[in-house]
Amino acid sequence: MESIGVLMAYPMNSYLEQELEKRFNLLRFWTVPEKSTFLATHKNSIRAVVGNASAGADSELIEVLPRLEIVSSFSVGLDKIDLAKCKEKGIRVTNTPDVLTEVVADLAIGLMLAVLRKPCQSDRSLGKKVGIIGLGRIGMAVAKRAEAFRCLINYYSRTEKPEIKYKYYPNVVELAANSDILVVACSLTEETRHIINREVIDALGPKGVLINVVRGPHVDEPELVSALVERRLGGAGLDVFEHEPEVPEELFGLDNVVLLPHVGSGTVETRQAMADLVIGNLEAHFLNKPLLTPVV
């Protein structure tokens, strides 16, 4: 398998790089100064791409790699992969679900507690009403934890889930109006881009706190920044931003926010498990075995 070219978009994990190098011809795309020349040279040997939250396989990249067979993402989010194009061309796609669910939820709660521990919030306790947008794996894990803090859980999702005992709100504005803390936990798609907009922020209000541990583009960032600066929004805990690693300067001076450098899945145990899934999926594919965590 050493001749199989695996293109890695960004540095993401040294263990992953090591292991991929043992098995494949790992091409570190971030070290290449002339990217289009590089691709032209290697296009016939690149049969796999390893992406992450920062870069995956967009339409452009897929077009220039005629022998691409599989995109294996070191993330659960798929927003950097042109899924439709992959389907069209029969390119397989895998991600890393489940292994990071708990630690991302842990971080959401950790952010809530960190925001509420700030001196400017000392006249309030952990708001009892937690509104969760998206009740998938991460949303449910957040709910389970928040319940242990005696919080009341409400949610919004594309369709109501009758088997869930939490209260459903048919739209995000109403959910925000009835929450002390609003947590974004859904995946990023065209529909959910800027799901947190001015209206939602206004509904959440000057005592409300926004927590985002999923993707920056879920939030209309300039709107969020001005709401925080003007104290129209009570506070925010943010692990993700629209243009990572750039973070709006205005946030640095605020005492009502906690800002993290996209560390949602950032634990030793989790990154190892994610790396093992990427390696396992690639191996399975090239040995004609069933994929471990296929999406497409």
Add this chain to the structure above:
Amino acid sequence: MANKETQQQFSSEELPIVLVNRLPSFKLPFQDHLLSHFHLLDPHDSPETYDSFLSRHSNSIRALITVGPTPVTAEFLNLLPRLELIVGTSAGLNHIDLSACRSRGIAVTHSSSAFSEDVADCAVGLLTDVLRRISAADRFVRDRMWPVKKEYPIGFKLGGKRVGIVGLGSIGSEVAKRISAFGCIIAYNSRKKKQSVPFPFYASVCDLAANSDVLILCCALTEETHHIVNKDVMVALGKQGVIINVGRGSLIDEKELVQSLVRGEIGGAGLDVFENEPNVPKELFELDNVVLSPHCAVMTPQSFEALLELIVTNLKAFFSSKPLLSAVSIE
């Protein structure tokens, strides 16, 4: 303050008398609310000298509220021959001479249950912060290091961590409830094993530490628990071990803790309380694996209301000879 005296005298026939014991810098919270239930005597609100006021009223004082950390000493108790009840407003009781109370047969009520949730939230917040490096990562971002250094050092998962709770009272139980949801494995130490509790019990804090990745201190400060976390306990906890303290600073040998942290002999610490507040050992400021909060489990609207209710309920129960709600068992 003459108006208040007059107002109190109007209702003095109907309402039971309660002495307010406070250091001059501490105000009695929710005083107005209490005035509708009790005839409050506050020496600091009187034009008389403190001693004169107290001796004039001493025979009618059966109950007192001691505000925050205002001490209740044996000498003070001697001035109140008819005292039968002390109501504390803070979670801790280490400012009250409990053995003097025991010899006099004076009941003491604590208010820790009003704060338990807030203190538990604080404990878990400190733990998630230490393990996931939240405060340190926030500083990294604010220092504009993210575009420069690209990656931030990763932290540790909570799930599967063995958490040893020292003191499984109302605060310890609330902590246990919360961290169970993160998938932590819980064990505890307490004065006595609690029969109804499903977690493994360790009779010594050292044994608990040897079998834990994290220690969370939720117990009261007494003579027995002073420096209960000492060098031996820290060694038993080990190099990756984390200590969270939301009890009282003196539960830990602070000098030893600082040295162990500086030398990398333990993994990290989350501290809300210190031996000599508001002084914090400055070596701790430099350490990224240490999270410090300024005695953060303070009055929030919910605990405020819960505290008021607890105080009123205890006092009313006392004056109608009913069982107290949160009496401390003074052994």
